Amino acid sequence: MVQDLLESSAGLMNFSIFFVLAVVLLFVILGFVTMAILAERKVLGFMQGRYGPAHVGGKWGLLQSVADVVKLLVKEDLIPKAADKPLFILAPVIAFAPSFMVMATIPLTDKLQFADLNVGFLYYIAISGLTIVGMLMAGWASNNKYSLLGGMRAAAQMISYEIPLVMSVLGIVLLSGSLNLNDIVETQQNSGWFILWQPIAFIVFFIAATAELNRVPFDLAEAENELVAGFHTEYSGFRWAMFMLAEYVYMFAMSALITLLFLGGWLPLPFLGFIPGAVWFALKFSVVVYILIWFRATFPRIRADQLMEFAWKVLLPVALGNIFLTALIKEFFLK
Amino acid sequence: MTLTGEFFAFMSLALVAVIGGVLLLNLTNVIHMVVALVFTFVSIAGIYVLLSAEFLAVIQVMIYSGAITIMMLFGIMLTRHHGDEEEPKGGRLRKLVLLLGVLGFGAAVYFGIYNLDFQALPNTLHENNTEQIGVALYSQYIIPFELTSVILLAALVGAIVLARKDDEKEGDQE
Numbered sequence: 001m002v003q004d005l006l007e008s009s010a011g012l013m014n015f016s017i018f019f020v021l022a023v024v025l026l027f028v029i030l031g032f033v034t035m036a037i038l039a040e041r042k043v044l045g046f047m048q049g050r051y052g053p054a055h056v057g058g059k060w061g062l063l064q065s066v067a068d069v070v071k072l073l074v075k076e077d078l079i080p081k082a083a084d085k086p087l088f089i090l091a092p093v094i095a096f097a098p099s100f101m102v103m104a105t106i107p108l109t110d111k112l113q114f115a116d117l118n119v120g121f122l123y124y125i126a127i128s129g130l131t132i133v134g135m136l137m138a139g140w141a142s143n144n145k146y147s148l149l150g151g152m153r154a155a156a157q158m159i160s161y162e163i164p165l166v167m168s169v170l171g172i173v174l175l176s177g178s179l180n181l182n183d184i185v186e187t188q189q190n191s192g193w194f195i196l197w198q199p200i201a202f203i204v205f206f207i208a209a210t211a212e213l214n215r216v217p218f219d220l221a222e223a224e225n226e227l228v229a230g231f232h233t234e235y236s237g238f239r240w241a242m243f244m245l246a247e248y249v250y251m252f253a254m255s256a257l258i259t260l261l262f263l264g265g266w267l268p269l270p271f272l273g274f275i276p277g278a279v280w281f282a283l284k285f286s287v288v289v290y291i292l293i294w295f296r297a298t299f300p301r302i303r304a305d306q307l308m309e310f311a312w313k314v315l316l317p318v319a320l321g322n323i324f325l326t327a328l329i330k331e332f333f334l335k
Numbered sequence: 336m337t338l339t340g341e342f343f344a345f346m347s348l349a350l351v352a353v354i355g356g357v358l359l360l361n362l363t364n365v366i367h368m369v370v371a372l373v374f375t376f377v378s379i380a381g382i383y384v385l386l387s388a389e390f391l392a393v394i395q396v397m398i399y400s401g402a403i404t405i406m407m408l409f410g411i412m413l414t415r416h417h418g419d420e421e422e423p424k425g426g427r428l429r430k431l432v433l434l435l436g437v438l439g440f441g442a443a444v445y446f447g448i449y450n451l452d453f454q455a456l457p458n459t460l461h462e463n464n465t466e467q468i469g470v471a472l473y474s475q476y477i478i479p480f481e482l483t484s485v486i487l488l489a490a491l492v493g494a495i496v497l498a499r500k501d502d503e504k505e506g507d508q509e
Contacts, residue, residue, distance in 0.1 A: 117389060118463065122394075130373075137366070155409070
């Protein structure tokens with residue numbers, strides 16, 4: 001259905017259809033974000049032997065995140081006097097907009113998807129790189145040393161970990177012969193999930209993805225005991241919420257990407273094909289999100305001097321070795 | 336000319352690109368300039384998409400808006416610079432020559448492209464362009480490609496050598 005729409009000629013009608021679809025997607029993602037924050041707090045609570053939110057909205061605290069968002073919306077919007085005002089206002093927008101843009105190419109099932117781009121995976125990497133500019137701008141515009149340090153750290157970390165992230169997927173690209181996320185999932189239909197064929201790539205990708213998301217153990221950019229809150233120290237109210245939103249939308253997108261690349265997207269397990277693809281996708285996706293939260297509860301933060309060495313001296317060589325190995329296997333066994 | 340969606344998209348992207356370029360020249364704050372540059376880069380990538388060169392567009396965003404801009408920002412933030420430096424004002428003659436130069440350039444470009452007529456050959460360049468670029472790069476243009484990688488490697492080694500030197504000096508001082 002979307003395919004026909006994409007190929008039809010442009011007009012006011014089409015524009016409004018796209019607009020409505022995008023708004024629906026935005027609300028779905030906002031719904032995910034509120035639930036993800038709640039789930040994160042609940043799981044963290046469970047792992048630390050406490051209850052987590054338990055008062056607002058029934059005994060599971062279902063409305064806790066909604067209440068938090070309302071609080072942020074009505075909070076006073078502070079802009080420091082010494083801040084660079086235009087950049088300070090622009091930075092959250094630049095940080096958030098790409099996070100929503102990357103959702104356009106992520107196919108949720110074979111029917112439920114927006115753009116079927118030829119270079120889907122690269123598109124994700126390229127657009128998500130724009131968020132770094134937003135973070136760096138936020139850090140600089142706040143005119144605060146903690147913010148600047150946090151922004152610098154975030155930028156350096158995200159640029160460094162982007163490279164092993166892309167390199168680890170090259171093995172999959174070699175095997176499936178395409179950068180299109182749909183084609184990659186289709187290849188897995190015949191060959192089995194890529195986590196079986198590319199276990200090294202999966203480990204490298206997962207670590208690099210955690211670093212890209214700025215989550216524990218790679219949350220040096222907002223290490224609260226060194227930097228207060230990193231690049232968003234000076235932000236409050238809804239501008240701060242935009243940074244948080246961007247973070248969780250990236251979590252959504254990255255988990256979806258891991259599901260598509262390594263866990264076969266919407267493909268069912270054998271003999272369970274009667275369960276619809278959307279359910280499979282949701283299940284795998286939830287498992288990935290759960291593992292990310294689990295990481296947060298159990299890992300200590302990595303040290304700043306280990307961070308770069310780990311990316312350049314461990315992850316990158318391993319990813320390059322994986323490409324070499326995959327090329328050999330493809331040349332000698334899969335011809 | 337009809338007002339199609341493509342025309343509208345091209346006009347808005349071109350407008351953003353040009354405004355970004357003008358702001359880059361006119362803003363006084365270096366960081367603001369780089370942000371204006373990001374807008375120009377991204378809208379040029381959008382124009383590539385309109386020309387159905389998706390791979391090029393994605394690489395444009397990845398390399399220029401992502402990597403190069405951040406390198407520039409790092410460079411600016413890590414070096415000391417004073418924002419309010421008065422630039423030396425040239426004399427009247429200099430301005431006149433500049434104006435002539437600008438007009439001459441504009442005229443040359445105008446006459447150059449006004450009657451330019453590319454034959455619209457039917458081609459398949461827009462289909463699977465990632466694959467086509469890959470095939471061309473690794474078969475027809477393999478030697479230039481390898482040469483580029485050697486140059487990049489040399490630059491990498493050079494950067495490491497420069498960085499190492501600094502370290503040793505600091506070590507000596509201690």
